Amino acid sequence: MHRFLExxxxxxAFRQVFPDVWNGFQxxxxxxxxxxxxxxxxALAIAVVRGLPGRGAWPLRALAVVYTDTFRGTPxxxxxxxxxxxxxxxxxKGVSDRSNFVYGVAALTLVYTAYVTEVYRAGIESVHxxxxxxxxxxxxxxxxxxxxxxxxxxxxxxxxxxxNDFVGLQKDTAIISVAGxxxxxxxxxxFSSSYFNFTGFVVAGVLFIFLTIPLARFTxxxxxxxxxxxxxxxx
Amino acid sequence: xxxxxxxxxxxxxxxxxxxxxxxxxxxHLAVDEHNVVCLIGASGSGKSTLLRxxxxxxxxxxxxxxxxxxxxxxxxxxxxxxxxxxxxVFQAYNLFPHMxxxxxxxxAPKKVLGHGRRKADGRARELLRRIGLEEKAEEFxxxxxxxxxxxxxxxxxLAMDPKLMLLDEITSALDPQLVSEVLSLVRSLTDExxxxxxxxxxxxxxxxxxxxxxxxxxxxxxxxxxPPAQIFSSPKQARTQEFLARVLAAGRL
Ligand SMILES: Nc1ncnc2c1ncn2[C@@H]1O[C@H](COP(=O)(O)OP(=O)(O)O)[C@@H](O)[C@H]1O
Ligand SMILES: [Mg+2]
Numbered sequence: 379m380h381r382f383l384e385x386x387x388x389x390x391a392f393r394q395v396f397p398d399v400w401n402g403f404q405x406x407x408x409x410x411x412x413x414x415x416x417x418x419x420x421a422l423a424i425a426v427v428r429g430l431p432g433r434g435a436w437p438l439r440a441l442a443v444v445y446t447d448t449f450r451g452t453p454x455x456x457x458x459x460x461x462x463x464x465x466x467x468x469x470x471k472g473v474s475d476r477s478n479f480v481y482g483v484a485a486l487t488l489v490y491t492a493y494v495t496e497v498y499r500a501g502i503e504s505v506h507x508x509x510x511x512x513x514x515x516x517x518x519x520x521x522x523x524x525x526x527x528x529x530x531x532x533x534x535x536x537x538x539x540x541x542n543d544f545v546g547l548q549k550d551t552a553i554i555s556v557a558g559x560x561x562x563x564x565x566x567x568x569f570s571s572s573y574f575n576f577t578g579f580v581v582a583g584v585l586f587i588f589l590t591i592p593l594a595r596f597t598x599x600x601x602x603x604x605x606x607x608x609x610x611x612x613x
Numbered sequence: 614x615x616x617x618x619x620x621x622x623x624x625x626x627x628x629x630x631x632x633x634x635x636x637x638x639x640x641h642l643a644v645d646e647h648n649v650v651c652l653i654g655a656s657g658s659g660k661s662t663l664l665r666x667x668x669x670x671x672x673x674x675x676x677x678x679x680x681x682x683x684x685x686x687x688x689x690x691x692x693x694x695x696x697x698x699x700x701x702v703f704q705a706y707n708l709f710p711h712m713x714x715x716x717x718x719x720x721a722p723k724k725v726l727g728h729g730r731r732k733a734d735g736r737a738r739e740l741l742r743r744i745g746l747e748e749k750a751e752e753f754x755x756x757x758x759x760x761x762x763x764x765x766x767x768x769x770x771l772a773m774d775p776k777l778m779l780l781d782e783i784t785s786a787l788d789p790q791l792v793s794e795v796l797s798l799v800r801s802l803t804d805e806x807x808x809x810x811x812x813x814x815x816x817x818x819x820x821x822x823x824x825x826x827x828x829x830x831x832x833x834x835x836x837x838x839x840p841p842a843q844i845f846s847s848p849k850q851a852r853t854q855e856f857l858a859r860v861l862a863a864g865r866l
Contacts, residue, residue, distance in 0.1 A: 512707035515668060516721035516773060517697040526720060530711050 384575075391577035395569045399581045402565035406551040407589070409479065409559070413486040413551075414544055420491045422533075425498035426524065442495070449492035455553050458485040462557025482554035490547050497539050501532035538604075541597040545590050552586070562586075619679035621646040621809060622667065622777060627676035629662055629833075636662045638833040639676065644826075647807040651820035651841070654830030655856060660813035663830070664779040667811065668699040681776060697725060700770030701779040704786050706762045708754040708769070714741065715750040718769045726773070733772075740768040744798055760791030764798055771802075778802065780812040792816070799823070817860055821845050829853045 427435075428442040449457070462481045468474045505528050513523035555563040562585060566578030620643035629637040636659045644650045652660045665671040667678060669685060669692045678685045685695060708717050718737040722728045728736075741747045744764045746757075754762050763783055770778060780799065784792045796819050802808040803823055814820050820827055821841045828838040829850070837850045848854050 508703065508705060508707045509709065511670060512703065512709070513720075514693075515670060515696055515699075515701045516769070517693050517725040518721060519693050522724050526724060527709055531709075534711065 388577045391575045395578040398565040402562035403585045405561040409551045416487045417490045421494035424495045446492045454489045458557045461485045478558040482557045482559040501536035505531045538601045623679040625677045648825040649810045651824040651827045652813040658830040659833040698776045700775035704782040706766045759787045760794045778810045
């Protein structure tokens, strides 16, 4: 028991490792914020492309489908390794000379955009066609009907599942350690291999939990609020 | 008919199919300016489809449609520009639930006509005052009764200053006691503004009162048309008689 406590919960090791893990964790937060903003924008664009009407748009639609299928199916760790280890070796100017942070964000964005595209798409499809028809019949163009009528309703409906995906993204910033980004997991790993003590992992874990709880509670709150509102409307 | 100048709204041999289902079968219809034409007929007879063809929400398979001196069906018409001039109101209101009443009414004037906020809001409030819902301007649609929502939908269409209004069974989803407030608003459109309208309706006494002409649709064909007095009092076709008898039995005449 004492050995266990000493290995995972050593106060001494805590004092030694905390500053490094905390530093690394700030990189996790930065990756998370940048990736989430990019995901929000790209996923919306791709969801819109997937819904484009007309025969002429089919290559674009097909491309969007191939993209989402590919990156929803590929484990993030593979994408992170491919980009983090593969791209620098290609020697492409402006692409291969970026920091590991950029590669990490790119991997997270590629994978999570595919998930969130599907979330948006479900939201767009949940808006009844009569809404679009009403907008078009007032003279709004396809793009205006989408922008002012369909998307605002769609986005509102998908906020809870979207936040759920973001909880996943926050935790998965730890996987980006394989691309050589000096984040919390790496710091804990380094400490453990030098001192054979795992307190750093516990510290990193607790930090992730503290980061996730508010978002999870907020999501629950939104879902409960919606249920109440819908019940009030049904009466 | 096509030799002379076309009427304000004119359909010539309009045919519409959904797959093998012929929903409109060589429809001829002419509506003069300031006239009201009511479409009656059983559910599924093609009333909604006919209205939707007129503002190009549905593509016509054959035939031609003219509106205000121009052909709509030659593929050269700017549909967004056309729809500014044709208002349509649906059975299910189709208000935008994420916008207030005022925002519903001002969206198209702002985004389509490019009106500034002051102008669009002022005009919308004036319309809302006219339909007696000025104090609901900041409410969301789900706080309004069905009749109020439908009146807002009418105001939303009117805000574009349309030259033609298409009303698609606008009272069918309403509780009976809410029907009259919507119908009296429609009545005021013809009385006060001489609005040209094509109205699909099951309210026979209303049709009798406001229509200049009534068309009975049956399986995609205009089987009989004429002044309301003639259609309702001495229908010639057996199918029209049957339909009116059925409606009468349901207590709606
Ligand atoms: N979008 C559509 N796709 C396929 N069939 C349709 C569509 N809209 C209408 N129909 C069919 O067209 C016929 C006429 O419908 P509609 O115009 O709605 O009649 P009404 O308004 O008189 O009840 C019906 O048989 C209906 O099933
Ligand atoms: Mg109908």
